[in-house]
Each structure stands twice: as structure tokens, then as C-alpha cells.
Amino acid sequence: MRTRFAAVVAGALGVAVATAACGSTGGSSSGTSANTTASKVNFGAQNARLCGSAVNTTPHYTNTIGTISGGAKTLSGAGSTFAAPMYDQWASSYNKASGVAVAYASIGSGGGIAAFQANTVAFGDGDTGMTPAEISQAKGGAVLQIPLLLGAVVPTYNLPGIPAGLKFTGNVLGEIYAHKITNWDDPALKKLNPGVKLPNMPIAVVHRSDGSGTTNIWTNYLTQTSPTWVSTLGGPSKSEGLTVAWPTGIGGKGNEGVSAAIAETKGALGYVEADYAISEHLTYGQVQNKAGNWIEPCIATVVPAVDGVKFPPSLNTFLTNGSNPDVYPIVGTTYALVYEHQTSKATAAALVNFFAWVLTAGQDENAKLYYAPLGASLQKLAYAQLKKITVNGRPVA
Amino acid sequence: MTVPATTSTSPVPVRSLQTRRRYGDRTFRLAMLGAAGVVVLVLLAMVVFLVAESWPALAHYGPLSFLGSDRWAPSDATAASTRPNPYGIVQFIYGTVLTSVIGLLIAVPMSVGIALFITGIAPAWLRRPLSYLVDLLASIPSVVFGFWGIFALIPALQPVVSFLIATLGKVPVIGGVFAGPFFGLSYFTAGIVLAIMVLPIVTALCREIFATTPADEREAALALGMTRWEMLRTAVLPRSRAGIMGAAILGLGRAFGETIAVTMVIGNNVLSITKSIFSTGATMASVIANEFTEAVEPFHLDSLFVVAMWLLFISLIVNIVGKLWVRRIRGDLVW
Numbered sequence: 001m002r003t004r005f006a007a008v009v010a011g012a013l014g015v016a017v018a019t020a021a022c023g024s025t026g027g028s029s030s031g032t033s034a035n036t037t038a039s040k041v042n043f044g045a046q047n048a049r050l051c052g053s054a055v056n057t058t059p060h061y062t063n064t065i066g067t068i069s070g071g072a073k074t075l076s077g078a079g080s081t082f083a084a085p086m087y088d089q090w091a092s093s094y095n096k097a098s099g100v101a102v103a104y105a106s107i108g109s110g111g112g113i114a115a116f117q118a119n120t121v122a123f124g125d126g127d128t129g130m131t132p133a134e135i136s137q138a139k140g141g142a143v144l145q146i147p148l149l150l151g152a153v154v155p156t157y158n159l160p161g162i163p164a165g166l167k168f169t170g171n172v173l174g175e176i177y178a179h180k181i182t183n184w185d186d187p188a189l190k191k192l193n194p195g196v197k198l199p200n201m202p203i204a205v206v207h208r209s210d211g212s213g214t215t216n217i218w219t220n221y222l223t224q225t226s227p228t229w230v231s232t233l234g235g236p237s238k239s240e241g242l243t244v245a246w247p248t249g250i251g252g253k254g255n256e257g258v259s260a261a262i263a264e265t266k267g268a269l270g271y272v273e274a275d276y277a278i279s280e281h282l283t284y285g286q287v288q289n290k291a292g293n294w295i296e297p298c299i300a301t302v303v304p305a306v307d308g309v310k311f312p313p314s315l316n317t318f319l320t321n322g323s324n325p326d327v328y329p330i331v332g333t334t335y336a337l338v339y340e341h342q343t344s345k346a347t348a349a350a351l352v353n354f355f356a357w358v359l360t361a362g363q364d365e366n367a368k369l370y371y372a373p374l375g376a377s378l379q380k381l382a383y384a385q386l387k388k389i390t391v392n393g394r395p396v397a
Numbered sequence: 398m399t400v401p402a403t404t405s406t407s408p409v410p411v412r413s414l415q416t417r418r419r420y421g422d423r424t425f426r427l428a429m430l431g432a433a434g435v436v437v438l439v440l441l442a443m444v445v446f447l448v449a450e451s452w453p454a455l456a457h458y459g460p461l462s463f464l465g466s467d468r469w470a471p472s473d474a475t476a477a478s479t480r481p482n483p484y485g486i487v488q489f490i491y492g493t494v495l496t497s498v499i500g501l502l503i504a505v506p507m508s509v510g511i512a513l514f515i516t517g518i519a520p521a522w523l524r525r526p527l528s529y530l531v532d533l534l535a536s537i538p539s540v541v542f543g544f545w546g547i548f549a550l551i552p553a554l555q556p557v558v559s560f561l562i563a564t565l566g567k568v569p570v571i572g573g574v575f576a577g578p579f580f581g582l583s584y585f586t587a588g589i590v591l592a593i594m595v596l597p598i599v600t601a602l603c604r605e606i607f608a609t610t611p612a613d614e615r616e617a618a619l620a621l622g623m624t625r626w627e628m629l630r631t632a633v634l635p636r637s638r639a640g641i642m643g644a645a646i647l648g649l650g651r652a653f654g655e656t657i658a659v660t661m662v663i664g665n666n667v668l669s670i671t672k673s674i675f676s677t678g679a680t681m682a683s684v685i686a687n688e689f690t691e692a693v694e695p696f697h698l699d700s701l702f703v704v705a706m707w708l709l710f711i712s713l714i715v716n717i718v719g720k721l722w723v724r725r726i727r728g729d730l731v732w
Contacts, residue, residue: 110691117693134693202578209665211691238472242691245470250582250677251665253687264547265580 079112110211127213
């Protein structure tokens, strides 16, 4: 009796260990397949030429403002996860250069705007800035929106055996997100990718569960290119925004959450900022732009997004669906949100010093994390915003 | 009895000793009363606070409109419009109840089995270690369960669920409930994680209940020639049925409020009710955890308070019912 009992207990323990082992190997095998396919980049010769060409990623803008004395030693900011990797890099380099500690909380554009409106942080960050309605609810009054970088939102997928470079059009992406295309071997996807053996697997759509500027850029692009997306969501006012009523899919928190969901789910398709896709070794595809060319997201194809764009006085505008023949169509910037009329001289000086550095020396670091620096004309406009910051009526810069 | 007056020979005046004892006693009682009172006050304050914070949304859209719709679309909300209510919460109640019921359906039979094993079948040297191990499950942090759920449970579930979709998913009428596709994050996964989290509570209670079976009834059954299983089935289980119900209800109360583990494995699909248990969804706790940091649309934050209010009410009612039920069975249990 006792020996038989002991055998049962030993068997139960063995099963427990086996299932734990099976679980972990199952997880890791999907991870390694994503790793190996990422190395087989397949974007075509045209893109190889575009993305391989030399782009000036260190423009060396000059800082004419100089360092203002009396600045605070710490600055707090919150917002976009789209720009969060760059803020981390800038904060670390700026700390080495000036000794000022900048703490940035990556909580999503929606959260950043809310914290900024409540004046609980010195600056906010939203990928699509603030609407006039949002600005009217900001406790500190008039808001300056300062673009800081250019980045790409890339369609990222997890398909074992399929290399990077799958072709997508805005309309097909819209239909996938509207739950009209539900399987990877749908005829629409097969037509765009004739040489690729797409598996018979349902598409696991991944989107953001929090308020996101990345979402705003992505849905703005879908609204422009996919009538199905607009009609499914109920009209152009409802089909784009920091958050939308997603008809289907898994919700991830932040760019980090979406990349994790894509990495763990076979058959997943989601949208993330390019740096997250590259650093997590995820496969991403190419998108057809307005001119009809298939473009790979890289720095060289992101920079032309500002060509021909008329920036309003607030500098708040979308950069999607550009008309340049070599431009990647889903490009966005990120706007630092700063109150125009500051109340504390120390904070105002610290803000001006930090963002003057970001817009000059900081721009040379953008390419390290696969973002593009601002072009000369946009940089000049952004820099001019800094000169508008005042304390008690007197300009700081 | 008169108290003698103090004399120079007695070390401590007897009168002041009695006074000190009376004041000390009273202070102690007041302090303990205060501690108990704080608990009651906090509970009341929480209810009042939730109702007050959700009042703007309740007044704007009407209290019943939240329960009349299963479409949660904050992007549809505008400051002026009141119909239709873009913050329907039925799918969150559905998600909470569904994941908890799946958890209980898995956990209660297992708990009854474990409790029967501990009280009836296991050798004496194994009883205490096994009880400790089951109770140890209760001390694993919730977020660890979520992590384990994503990286270990989901890959292990894939073949099982594919099989269920291929078989049960084809059955007419109920096939829709078991339909694919399965992406790992789902009501079903959340239900399994909840089952493991609820197991210790239900097992501990069942153990107590089975232990109250009079020994002479067990021995009488064995003396009549019944096997061990027959003895358990006839002498232990029938009298324990009500107790097991009570334990299950208490487990349900625990499962309702579970937040972080469920949020990590349920998929966060808040739009409306999804029919299949293998599809993504949301619960009341998970939508609050996900959305409260940037609920900037009109009445969004207030509507999350409505969800919290309903979650509090439902959890309180289930817990009260469970406790009363168990108290009826085992009055001496301090639960």
C-alpha cells in the first residue's frame, strides 16, 4: 500500500515537471523562429538601394540659445511610448553633458496629456500633440507643441517561416483591423505577396489598450487609405484618434505590450514604432505609399515625410501618406508639450536648456535608435517655439 | 464592600489600583472599538466614495442605461449626447462571471477531491505537509500567476484547445461557445488561472467540513463492508453538500475581484461580448486597471467608477452570502 502510494506521488510529480518543461519549450520555440526569420530580410532591390544609401543622420544643428543659468536640477515628463526609447537615450546623454536628471514616464500619449493638463509633470509628450479642446482643459494655459523626432509605425507580424518584407496596402491593413480579412491566406494578401506561401492561420490582430499617439498615427493612415475601415467604425470622426472602438483583437499596454503580445502569439499582426520591432527582433513588412511604390521603413524613407507639408502655427499636423515617391507612408513625429507661460524660473530655464539641447546635439543621437532627426526647416520651426517660453511675462530664451 | 483607606504600610494604594485597572480597561476597550470601527467606516466610505464619483455619469446617461448595453466605446462619447450610452458594461459583468464560473467548475471538483484525499485516504504522515502545500498556493503573488499564465500555460493549452475547437466547436447549437480561433489570451485561460488561485480557499474549507464527519458514521459504513470510496460517497459527501456550496461561493467572491492575473491573460477586448470562451474579452477589474490612467474622454473616468461600484456590490453580496452559508454549517469557524 505504501509503495504503491509512493509510486502515485512520484508519478504526479513527474507529470508536473513534464508539463512545466513542455510549457517552457513551447514558448521558447516560437521565440527562436521569430529570431531566425528576422535575419532573412526580403524587401527587394529598390528598398535595399534606398535604405542602404547614405543619409545625413548627424545634422549638427547649432545651439544659439546657450545655457540659461538657474535651471532646476531635475525635470519630470510623461507621455508617449513611441518616443520613450529616445527620451531614455537623451536623458542619459544630457545628464552626462549637464548634470540635470530628466525623468520620463512612458505611459502613453493619452496618459501624458492627462498628466500635463493636471500640471503634475513639467512637460508632457504626445505623438499627435493636443487638440484645441484638450488645450482648453490644460490647467497651465497656452501650450507649445514642439516636434522632436521622426519615426515610423511598422506593421509587425509573427509567422513562423515567413521572412520580413511582407507587402501590405493601407486598404488591406484597414480590412484586417476591421475584421473583414481574418485569415493569413486570404486572397487579398496572396495577391499582394505572390511568391510567399502564406499559412492557413487566423490573423491575431493586436492593438493598443491604452490611449496612444501611435494609434492616432496608424488610424489616421487607415482612415486615409481604407474606406472599409472608415465605414466599419462609423465615419471619419470615429475611425481615428488616440483610442478607437477596435472591432477585434488583443489589447496590449504601450508599444512594449503590443510587441510582447506579437512575440508570444503565432499569427499575430500589430503596429509598433520601428525601434520596438527592431530591438525585439520582430519581423515587419513593407507598405505601398501614395505614389504606388513598396517602401521599407528605414531612416532614409522616413525623412522625406515632411516634404510639401504645410505646418500650421501650432506645428500640429499629421505626416502620414506623404506624396514623395520614396517616402514610407506611416510616419509620425512626437510633440513635447510645454506651457508657454511658466510660473517657476528654475523649471522654465531647465525646460529651455533641455529642449534646446534635444533639438541640437540630441538630434545627432536619433539614428542610434532608428529614429530620424528633424529636417532643417522643421528644426528651425521647433527651435523658434522655445523662444516663446516666458516667466512672469519675460521670455526666458 | 468598603475599600480600606490607604495606610502608610501598604506599598500600593488599593483604591488607585482599582481606578487604574478601570481606566486601563476602558482605554483598551475604546482603542479596540476604534480599530473595529475604522474597518466599518472604511467599508462605508468606499461605497459612498464610489457612488459619489460615478454620480456624474449615472446622472448624465441614466443608471439603467449602463446595464442595458454591451458596447464600450469611449471614443464615441461626447459631452452633450446622452443616447445611446457609449459605456455599456454588460460585457464586463459577463466576462467576470464567465471567468469565475470556469474557474469554479475546474477548482471545486479538484478541491473536493484534494480534501477527500487529505481527510480520508492519505496516510497520517502526509496529511499536514499536503495541507501546507495547498495553502502555499494561496501565497503566490497574483502577478506571478499572470506571468506563468502567459509563458507556460498558454503554450501548453494550445493543443488541448485545438482539440476542443475541432470537436466541441462543431457541435450544433453550443458550437459557437467553443469556436476558434484561439490566440492564447482568452476567457478560458483566465478561468484556468483563477481556478488555481481559488483552489486553496475552497480546499481549506472543504477540509474543515469533511473533518466534521463523525468517526462512528465512517466506521459504521466500513463495518458494513463498503469500500473506501463508497464510504466517502455515502457517509461524508451527502452531509457536506451545503458546506461545499458555501466554500464555492466564497471562492467565487475571491475570483470576482482578481485583477492583475486576469488582466495579463484575458486579451483586453473591451468592445462587446464575444461568444466563444476561447476569444479575447475583458472583466470589470481588467477594464479598470487598463483604462483608468488615461480616461480622458467625456464621462470615461466616471463610467469606470460605475464599473468599480458594480464590482464592489457584486463582490460584497457574494462574499456575504458565502459567509452566512458557511456560518450556518460550521458556526465555530472564524471566517
